[in-house]
Amino acid sequence: MGHPLVRLDGVSKAYGKIVAVHPLTLDIFRGDFVAVLGPSGCGKTTLLNMLAGFVLPDSGRIEIDGRDVSHVGPDRRPTNMVFQGYALFPHMTVRQNIAYGLRIRNYPKQEIDERVGEMVDLVHLGGLERRAVTEISGGQQQRVALARALIMRPDVLLLDEPLAALDLKLRNSMQQELRRIHQSIGGTFVFVTHDQNEAMGLANRIAVMRDGLLVQEGSPEEIYSTPRTQFVSNFIGEANVLPGRRTSGVVVLDAGTAFPSKGSDGTVATVVRPEAMSLTKLDGAPIEDGKVVMQGTVRDAVFLGSRMKYVVEVPGNAITVYTPPSGRSDRFAMDNKVDVVWNMVDQRVLDTE
Amino acid sequence: MTPAIRSRGWLALPYLTVYLLVFVAPLLYFFVISFWRVRLFRLMPDASLANYAKTLEAHSVSLIFTFEIAFTIAVIVTTLAFVFAYVVRFKAGRYGTPLLFVVLIALFGGYLTKIYVWKTILGQAGVINSALGLLGIVNEPITFLLYNPVAVVITLSHYTLPLAILPIYGALRSIEDMPLRAARDLGASRFRVVWDVVLPQCRVGILIAFSLCLIFAAGDFVTPLLIGGPYTSMIGKLIQLQFGFHGDAAMGSAMAFTVIGICLVVIFMVGTLIFTVFRVR
Ligand SMILES: Nc1ncnc2c1ncn2[C@@H]1O[C@H](COP(=O)(O)OP(=O)(O)OP(=O)(O)O)[C@@H](O)[C@H]1O
Ligand SMILES: [Mg+2]
Numbered sequence A: 001m002g003h004p005l006v007r008l009d010g011v012s013k014a015y016g017k018i019v020a021v022h023p024l025t026l027d028i029f030r031g032d033f034v035a036v037l038g039p040s041g042c043g044k045t046t047l048l049n050m051l052a053g054f055v056l057p058d059s060g061r062i063e064i065d066g067r068d069v070s071h072v073g074p075d076r077r078p079t080n081m082v083f084q085g086y087a088l089f090p091h092m093t094v095r096q097n098i099a100y101g102l103r104i105r106n107y108p109k110q111e112i113d114e115r116v117g118e119m120v121d122l123v124h125l126g127g128l129e130r131r132a133v134t135e136i137s138g139g140q141q142q143r144v145a146l147a148r149a150l151i152m153r154p155d156v157l158l159l160d161e162p163l164a165a166l167d168l169k170l171r172n173s174m175q176q177e178l179r180r181i182h183q184s185i186g187g188t189f190v191f192v193t194h195d196q197n198e199a200m201g202l203a204n205r206i207a208v209m210r211d212g213l214l215v216q217e218g219s220p221e222e223i224y225s226t227p228r229t230q231f232v233s234n235f236i237g238e239a240n241v242l243p244g245r246r247t248s249g250v251v252v253l254d255a256g257t258a259f260p261s262k263g264s265d266g267t268v269a270t271v272v273r274p275e276a277m278s279l280t281k282l283d284g285a286p287i288e289d290g291k292v293v294m295q296g297t298v299r300d301a302v303f304l305g306s307r308m309k310y311v312v313e314v315p316g317n318a319i320t321v322y323t324p325p326s327g328r329s330d331r332f333a334m335d336n337k338v339d340v341v342w343n344m345v346d347q348r349v350l351d352t353e
Numbered sequence B: 001m002t003p004a005i006r007s008r009g010w011l012a013l014p015y016l017t018v019y020l021l022v023f024v025a026p027l028l029y030f031f032v033i034s035f036w037r038v039r040l041f042r043l044m045p046d047a048s049l050a051n052y053a054k055t056l057e058a059h060s061v062s063l064i065f066t067f068e069i070a071f072t073i074a075v076i077v078t079t080l081a082f083v084f085a086y087v088v089r090f091k092a093g094r095y096g097t098p099l100l101f102v103v104l105i106a107l108f109g110g111y112l113t114k115i116y117v118w119k120t121i122l123g124q125a126g127v128i129n130s131a132l133g134l135l136g137i138v139n140e141p142i143t144f145l146l147y148n149p150v151a152v153v154i155t156l157s158h159y160t161l162p163l164a165i166l167p168i169y170g171a172l173r174s175i176e177d178m179p180l181r182a183a184r185d186l187g188a189s190r191f192r193v194v195w196d197v198v199l200p201q202c203r204v205g206i207l208i209a210f211s212l213c214l215i216f217a218a219g220d221f222v223t224p225l226l227i228g229g230p231y232t233s234m235i236g237k238l239i240q241l242q243f244g245f246h247g248d249a250a251m252g253s254a255m256a257f258t259v260i261g262i263c264l265v266v267i268f269m270v271g272t273l274i275f276t277v278f279r280v281r
Helices: A044-052 A094-104 A109-122 A138-150 A168-185 A196-202 A220-225 A230-235 B003-033 B050-091 B093-108 B111-122 B127-134 B149-173 B178-185 B190-201 B203-219 B222-228 B235-243 B249-277
Strands: A006-015 A018-028 A033-037 A059-064 A079-082 A156-160 A188-193 A205-210 A213-218 A240-247 A250-253 A257-260 A266-272 A277-280 A291-303 A308-314 A317-323 A337-343 A347-351 B037-039 B042-044
Touching: A006 A044, A018 A044, A018 A059, A018 A213, A033 A044, A033 A196, A044 A079, A044 A156, A044 A188, A079 A138, A079 B178, A094 A109, A094 A138, A094 B190, A109 A138, A109 A168, A138 A156, A138 A168, A168 A196, A188 A196, A196 A220, A205 A220, A205 A230, A213 A220, A213 A230, A230 A240, A230 A266, A230 A347, A240 A317, A250 A266, A257 A291, A277 A317, A291 A317, A308 A337, B003 B249, B037 B249, B050 B093, B050 B149, B050 B203, B050 B235, B050 B249, B093 B149, B111 B127, B111 B149, B111 B222, B149 B203, B149 B222, B178 B190, B190 B203, B203 B235, B203 B249, B222 B235, B235 B249
Parallel strands: A033 A188, A033 A205, A079 A156, A156 A188
Antiparallel strands: A006 A018, A006 A059, A205 A213, A240 A250, A240 A266, A250 A257, A266 A347, A277 A337, A291 A308, A291 A337, A308 A317, B037 B042
């Protein structure tokens, strides 16, 4: 992969007694589309602000393209930001907003015109150049904010919840736009979100944060299929978390089933994604090797078009199972006993203390 | 406009009546008589520009001097007011509100009180002289502090500063923080942010502050009288003499409207300048 473009090394920040970001180490490579994902208040914006230069870290070092920028101000960093809420200049037109950064750097007018033109095409703002930014829609403002940052050709583009203020439909189309733009200019994007779908849909790498800590970092597939903690598994997509106990290499789930699992003795949580489970009626037939079975009662069955969603009650828990849609006749009826089956390779056993 | 709103227009009626009666009517009256003349202490209707001609002829020195002082005050005060309002809005954090409160308290101090405060500070037995005497820097009290144009500038600046801070602060309050950050992010120095983002958005507030100071300083006659000394002949003093001592309301009105006219011209020019210099590029 070569040398990382951005290197955060033990970077931390506290506001008085509140630690917004604990010492955090993260490498970002050229061309990456990184999502920083986490619940509200976990320190995402603080992390992004440290990258942009608005917040000076209490400790650690920030390197961009081999240069230590830890103490360089935001105006002299090779980063540009798309702000939460856009932060457009309300007294300027669309064109003036987009051109601002180049004007500061005293680019010749002809080059400014050219590059503004490119940006306007890239983000599909043609015809709106002379409008006041207060007189365009939210989605269009979003594009202006994006163009205003991208025109600077930053080494790293930072986006703080760029789509949070848009309605669902617009958000989906802007996601596609962002992906297209990232591909067409081949830049390095770091964006912050608390929407896991957005993170999964856009990023090639996800960094999950919680309470100022970087809990896990990896590709979306990795994070989804092998969450390192219960928090990650809950945060990323739906997950069934089954509490249990491991004694000398055997896990016994509270819901009443057992399987072998290496590790130290103690309480564990077994995480299984709903779509990794299936429902059958074994009627006492033996189970195949490498599979886990659990008995339960169907409490809810919903047809969702592309799949069926079942809620199955097991002792002390309710499990969600997604199965491919089936004909009306072979659905599992309400209040019937069923067997929930999954492959052991699809489960994650996490120590919980 | 919806019918509901239109039908409430009458709510403005009392206000409009008072405004017309106590402000517009007297002003119109004085404007009309500025074209009359006074014969044997009686106002005679006329339609001549003689009073205006005489104003420019006999009082041009005083007019120029007045507007030099008023302009100086307006520029100094508007600048200070901007700096103060800027600090309160963007830099002082939670100390901003207390600072603003101090400004409002300063407004309560009466006009004459402030004049006498400066008399006390600058006078022969005043604070500065006592301090200098105590420190043994001077033997004789220094006299050049008071009774000159500089004393007038200081006193009037002190008085008009809160009046100038409020409109500018009002304008700064509606400016959001995030676009300032965005400007920094796009490469603007702190100074460029103020120049490109803050100033263009508070041009009206600045012009209002400037106008208030200019009008107040140009029309004032008490401060020059009490602090300006014999050589500070500002036009306000002379206008007051016309109405009082000379009993020539026609001439006084013409002089007053000349001052108003010059004020409007200066405000228009300064406004044009502000709107050009701090325009959006
Ligand atoms: N300027 C500040 N002064 C004091 N505390 C702050 C400041 N900025 C952030 N914090 C605190 O630091 C923590 C992290 O804040 P941050 O804004 O980074 O969260 P976030 O993950 O961006 O949240 P959100 O998703 O709600 O935007 C929070 O507990 C917050 O209260
Ligand atoms: Mg945030």
